[in-house]
Amino acid sequence: MAAPDPNVRTRPLSPHLDVYKWQVQMLTSILHRATGIALVAGMLGLVWGLVALAGGEKSWATFATCATSLLGKLVLLGFSWALAYHLINGIRHLVQDAGHGYAIPDFVRSSWISIIGSVVLVVVVWAIVLLRGGAA
Numbered sequence: 001m002a003a004p005d006p007n008v009r010t011r012p013l014s015p016h017l018d019v020y021k022w023q024v025q026m027l028t029s030i031l032h033r034a035t036g037i038a039l040v041a042g043m044l045g046l047v048w049g050l051v052a053l054a055g056g057e058k059s060w061a062t063f064a065t066c067a068t069s070l071l072g073k074l075v076l077l078g079f080s081w082a083l084a085y086h087l088i089n090g091i092r093h094l095v096q097d098a099g100h101g102y103a104i105p106d107f108v109r110s111s112w113i114s115i116i117g118s119v120v121l122v123v124v125v126w127a128i129v130l131l132r133g134g135a136a
């Protein structure tokens with residue numbers, strides 16, 4: 001085997017995700033980005049609903065049929081969770097921007113609060129809507 005050429009600079013390779021031990025902080029960072037993208041995509045559905053509402057009964061009926069289908073309900077559930085998670089984790093980021101919660105135990109705790117809190121918030125909101133007679 002030939003000796004490495006001293007004139008060729010070797011650069012370190014960035015470690016791949018499988019090098020790191022997964023931690024909840026990594027998950028919250030990835031989820032925050034993913035839910036931001038999901039919210040942007042979900043806004044297209046909101047715009048579709050508003051355009052359908054302005055378009056009259058036939059347009060609205062088509063939208064309502066899609067929104068109340070099983071797939072439509074799953075999309076609405078996913079959108080509402082993305083909104084709840086992004087909201088709670090965004091508040092967490094604001095608190096950290098103010099200089100609080102950087103100790104590792106605080107960081108881990110707030111990460112879990114973001115994840116579990118978003119699920120609880122969505123369950124509570126959907127339960128209230130469904131119990132008040134909202135379409136499901």
